[in-house]
Amino acid sequence: MKETFDIVIVGSGASGAAAAWRLSRDQSFRILCLEQGHLSDPSKYPSTRPDWEISRGSDYSSNPSVRNNPADYPIDDSNSPISIANYNGFGGSTILYSGHFPRMHPSDFRTFSLDGVGQDWPISYADLKPFFELNENMMGVAGLVGDPANPEYHSLLPPVPLGKMGRRVAEGFNSMGWHWWPSYVAINTRQHGNRGSCINLGPCNTGCAQGAKGSVDVTYWPIAMRQGVEVRTNSRVLKVTLDLQGKAKGVIYADLEGTLYEIYARVVVVACSGVGTPRLLLNSRSAEYPDGLGNQSGLLGRNLMLHPLAYVEAVFDQDLQSSIGPHGASLLSQQFYETNLDNDFVRGYTMQVLRGAPAAETANTGFFMRQIPLGENHHQKFHQTFNRTAGIAVISEDLPELGNRIELDSENLDSSGMPGIKVHYKLSDNTRNMLKHGIESSKQVLQAAGGKVTTSFAPVKHTGWHLMGTACMGDNPEKSVVNKHCQVHGIPNLFVVDSSVFVTSGAVNPVATAQAVTLWACDFISQHKNLQLL
Numbered sequence: 001m002k003e004t005f006d007i008v009i010v011g012s013g014a015s016g017a018a019a020a021w022r023l024s025r026d027q028s029f030r031i032l033c034l035e036q037g038h039l040s041d042p043s044k045y046p047s048t049r050p051d052w053e054i055s056r057g058s059d060y061s062s063n064p065s066v067r068n069n070p071a072d073y074p075i076d077d078s079n080s081p082i083s084i085a086n087y088n089g090f091g092g093s094t095i096l097y098s099g100h101f102p103r104m105h106p107s108d109f110r111t112f113s114l115d116g117v118g119q120d121w122p123i124s125y126a127d128l129k130p131f132f133e134l135n136e137n138m139m140g141v142a143g144l145v146g147d148p149a150n151p152e153y154h155s156l157l158p159p160v161p162l163g164k165m166g167r168r169v170a171e172g173f174n175s176m177g178w179h180w181w182p183s184y185v186a187i188n189t190r191q192h193g194n195r196g197s198c199i200n201l202g203p204c205n206t207g208c209a210q211g212a213k214g215s216v217d218v219t220y221w222p223i224a225m226r227q228g229v230e231v232r233t234n235s236r237v238l239k240v241t242l243d244l245q246g247k248a249k250g251v252i253y254a255d256l257e258g259t260l261y262e263i264y265a266r267v268v269v270v271a272c273s274g275v276g277t278p279r280l281l282l283n284s285r286s287a288e289y290p291d292g293l294g295n296q297s298g299l300l301g302r303n304l305m306l307h308p309l310a311y312v313e314a315v316f317d318q319d320l321q322s323s324i325g326p327h328g329a330s331l332l333s334q335q336f337y338e339t340n341l342d343n344d345f346v347r348g349y350t351m352q353v354l355r356g357a358p359a360a361e362t363a364n365t366g367f368f369m370r371q372i373p374l375g376e377n378h379h380q381k382f383h384q385t386f387n388r389t390a391g392i393a394v395i396s397e398d399l400p401e402l403g404n405r406i407e408l409d410s411e412n413l414d415s416s417g418m419p420g421i422k423v424h425y426k427l428s429d430n431t432r433n434m435l436k437h438g439i440e441s442s443k444q445v446l447q448a449a450g451g452k453v454t455t456s457f458a459p460v461k462h463t464g465w466h467l468m469g470t471a472c473m474g475d476n477p478e479k480s481v482v483n484k485h486c487q488v489h490g491i492p493n494l495f496v497v498d499s500s501v502f503v504t505s506g507a508v509n510p511v512a513t514a515q516a517v518t519l520w521a522c523d524f525i526s527q528h529k530n531l532q533l534l
C-alpha cells in the first residue's frame, strides 16, 4: 500500500513530538508520525502500584535488553563500559526520563574557540534562546529565576521543594562556598495548562500516572494531534527511500505482523534518538549511498557522546525523608561547569543531587553491599539507611571522539528483521580526570553537610541515557552529517532533528537543548510553505 503525506516524522519521542507540534502549528501540512513502539496507558503505569520498583527492573527497565519488548532493538554494548538506556514507545524515552531540564550554556557551543577541544557549533546559544523559552513553556519547567550560573531564565514554574534532604545538602554547598541552585525540571509544581501538579511520590522513572512530569505524550502530543497530525504506533521504519534526483522520497515501514507499507512524503524528518537515528540512516544505504544516507563524511554513527556519570552517596544520622519527592529533582551545582586551567581536564561537570533510594532498592542494594544483612538486625540496619541517604550524580561533559560509535549489527536482528546495533565506546583521559574530580568534590560537599560517604564510583554502568553526536551538525559536508538547519548534506528534504546532531555534549541533560534544536529546525521547514523548494 502506498500513501502520500507532506511530511513524515519517524519517532514520537522528545524531538519527534516537538517537531509534530511545530510543523502542524501554522501550516496545513498533512503530517504522519511513525513510531515503532506502542501507545502507553498511564493508568497502568507501575507508578500506580506498590510493586513499581519490581517493574523498574523488568518490564519498565530503562535497559532495552532487560525489557526486551517487540519494539526494542538489539543493542550489543559489550564493548562499552556504559550501557544504552532508552524507551521505545509513544512518547519515547521521556516516558521514563527524570525530567531534568537545564539548558546548555553559551560556552558549550564554542568549545573549540574557547578551549581548543571538540568543534564549535554552526549555531549559537543566542540562536536557540527563543526556542528554549518556547519549549520550556510547552513542557512546563520548574526552577528558580536568578541563577548566577544560568542568568538567561526569565519564566519558570515554582521550584520543586528541596525537602529536608535538599536543605541539608545545600548547607554543605554553602559551607564550601560553592554554587547550588534548585533543579530545573519538567515537572509541574502547580497546574500548567490542563496538567495537574506533582504529588511528590517519587516513581517518576516508571512513567508519571499523574501527568505532572512533562513527558511528551502529555505535553506536545495532545496538541499536535488536535492540530491534525496522524500517529501510527507499532510501525517500524526500515528505510528512508530516495527518488531518481537523489532527494528523499519517503519511507518503508513494517507493522507488527511484518506487513510492509510505503509512504511518500515531500519532507522526511528523522527523530529516532542518538542511536536509533544513525541506525535507520545506516540501514537506508543504497547504490548511490553505499555507506548509509548522509554518510559521505564517514561520520554517521561516530562521535557518540554518553555523558559518563559518577555517583557518590552518603548516609546521614537523621531521618531526612529523602525518598520522598520526584526522584531526580532537588538541586544542582555548576561550580565546576566551565574550564578551569588549574584542573587536569578541560570543560566541566554538573553535580546533580538525587533523592534517596526507595524502600526495596535500599534493602536490595544494602544487602549486596553487605550493609543491610538479612536476618537479625535487618530492620534496625534498614532504618539506619532508608530515608537518610543523599546521592550526587556527576554529569561529565563528554567530548566527541571518532572511535566512540555505533555500527549496524547484522547478526542480531529486531522483530522486523532490521539489524540491531553494536556500541563501541571508551572513556578518554580527560573524562576520567573529570570524574575523579567530581567524585572528590561530591564527597567533600556531602561530608560538609554532615553525611558519611558510603559509596563512590565511576562510570555508572546503566546510565547511557544521554545519546548525542552521531549525526553531527556543521557547515562543512566533509566534517558533518547535517547543516545548521538539520538538513542532511546533499539531501535537502531529509532532516535529523534529535540530539544526534549535537556537536558537543555540554554537561547537562540534553532534552532542553535537543527540543530547542528541533524547534529551530522546524521553524526553518515551516518557512518553506511550498515544501518542494527544500
Ligand SMILES: Cc1cc2nc3c(=O)[nH]c(=O)nc-3n(C[C@H](O)[C@H](O)[C@H](O)COP(=O)(O)OP(=O)(O)OC[C@H]3O[C@@H](n4cnc5c(N)ncnc54)[C@H](O)[C@@H]3O)c2cc1C
Pocket: 010, 011, 012, 013, 014, 015, 016, 034, 035, 036, 037, 062, 071, 085, 086, 087, 088, 089, 090, 091, 092, 093, 094, 096, 097, 098, 099, 100, 101, 205, 235, 236, 237, 238, 271, 272, 273, 274, 276, 277, 280, 328, 465, 466, 467, 498, 499, 509, 510, 511, 512, 514
Ligand atoms: C531513565 C532515563 C532517564 C532520563 N532522564 C533524563 C533527564 O532527566 N533529562 C534529560 O534531558 N534527559 C533524560 N533522559 C534522556 C532523554 O529521555 C532522551 O535524551 C530523549 O528522550 C531523547 O529524545 P529523542 O526524541 O531523541 O529520542 P526518544 O525520546 O528515545 O524517542 C525516539 C523514538 O523513536 C522511536 N524509533 C526509533 N527508531 C525507530 C524506527 N526505525 N521506526 C519507528 N520509530 C522508531 C523509538 O521507539 C522512540 O519512541 C533520560 C532517559 C532515560 C531512559
Ligand code: SF4
Pocket: 047, 187, 197, 198, 199, 200, 201, 202, 203, 204, 205, 207, 208, 209, 210, 211, 212, 213, 325, 326, 327
Ligand atoms: S513525583 Fe511527581 S513527577 Fe514524579 S511520578 Fe510522582 S507526580 Fe509524577
